[in-house]
Amino acid sequence: xxxxxxxxxxxxxxxxxxxxxxxDPISGHTALYWxxxxxxQGLEFLIYFQGNSAPDKSGLPSDRFSAERTxxxxxxxxxxxxxQEDSAVYLCASSQGVHSDTQYFGPGTRLTVL
Amino acid sequence: GENVExxxxxxxxxxxxxxxxxxxxxxxxxxxxxxxxxxxxxxxQLIIDIRSNVGEKKDQRIAVTLNKTAKHFSxxxxxxxPEDSAVYFCALTGGSYIPTFGRGxxxxxxx
Numbered sequence: 001x002x003x004x005x006x007x008x009x010x011x012x013x014x015x016x017x018x019x020x021x022x023x024d025p026i027s028g029h030t031a032l033y034w035x036x037x038x039x040x041q042g043l044e045f046l047i048y049f050q051g052n053s054a055p056d057k058s059g060l061p062s063d064r065f066s067a068e069r070t071x072x073x074x075x076x077x078x079x080x081x082x083x084q085e086d087s088a089v090y091l092c093a094s095s096q097g098v099h100s101d102t103q104y105f106g107p108g109t110r111l112t113v114l
Numbered sequence: 115g116e117n118v119e120x121x122x123x124x125x126x127x128x129x130x131x132x133x134x135x136x137x138x139x140x141x142x143x144x145x146x147x148x149x150x151x152x153x154x155x156x157x158x159q160l161i162i163d164i165r166s167n168v169g170e171k172k173d174q175r176i177a178v179t180l181n182k183t184a185k186h187f188s189x190x191x192x193x194x195x196p197e198d199s200a201v202y203f204c205a206l207t208g209g210s211y212i213p214t215f216g217r218g219x220x221x222x223x224x225x
Contacts, residue, residue, distance in 0.1 A: 058212070
């Protein structure tokens, strides 16, 4: 079946602009995660959605970052007033719901802030 | 949150040799330990996982061992091949539903 998809695959923007990244999880997966991966680094947790519960936003690095999810479907990650240090690959992952379930990752969005 | 240390950061081996990557953690409530492989420019993909009620799991050339008492788990790759070259990440969940990832190990297999 279809895996996790993300769009766009690449995004180049100017400092100060807002960007919106999209994630389509695997159908039926109630849990959705956003991560940031800087070049040559590990995965940095950003935000977690589980069903209709309030999201865990504890990993968001600043108030310029926000994310939404409609039910158990698409999620969008928004970065306002982008800075050069926001340049990274943003990965989305989904799982069936229990925290110890396998996470399936999307291909990521490579964000470059000039 | 949970802390996990992954070593080594880079590992260079000759084709056919074995490779071992180790992760240590501190939260005894951790109960799920997956390993991901990330090839250059690609997404992380699960290659093997283990749960806390098991001490070892094997899948062909890949195995994972878990020592809950010492709080460490390791990835073992035997008969390495050039296509095994990638970055490998350990992860864990349990005490918190937020997965914690290691910093990654860059494995290079020389033909």
